[in-house]
Amino acid sequence: MLPPPGTPGTDLPVRSALPALADALSATGCAVLVAPPGTGKTTLVPLALAGALPGRIVVAEPRRVAARAAARRMAALIGEAVGGRVGYSVRGDSRRSAATHRGGHDGPARPTAAGGPGAVRGGRRRPGRMP
Known part of the structure; x- marks a missing residue:
């Protein structure tokens, strides 16, 4: 699902770490990616992993506005x-269809991308509720 190199707005620093990240996830089932703001963690990583790995990719977003913005950006990058x-x-x-893979429940915002379809979930953490 990741747009090809050279696509405007996708030549971000995180792109070079994507193969190692996918390998780590394939080998161990978990990974932690730490990078400065603006490197592509929210928009490029979910798209790349959705195309490279089976299952659901979950990314935390702190606010509903951020979840909507992340969904708009990822959809624009793949031309949809x-x-x-x-x-x-x-x-x-909510903006989703039968093609959108959606999981989880109310709680912290979670943009997600699965092996193909993706969804972004957002909301506030409620006291006493864990994701």
Whole structure:
């Protein structure tokens, strides 16, 4: 699902770490990616992993606005409208379709991308509820 190199807005620093990240996830099932703001963690990593690995990719987003923005950006990068393979579901608002893979429950925002379709979930953490 990752746009090819040279696509405007996708030549970000995290791109060089994507093969190692996918290898680590394939080998161990978990990985931690630490990088400065603006390197592509929220937009490029979920798209790349969705195309490279089976299962669901979950990325935490702190606010509903961030979840919507992440969904818009990822959908734009793959040339689709929000609600197709990339969508979101936040408290009081949802844009998804049968092509959007959506999981989880209310709680912290979670943009997710699965082996193909992706979704972005957002909301506030409620006291006493864990994701």
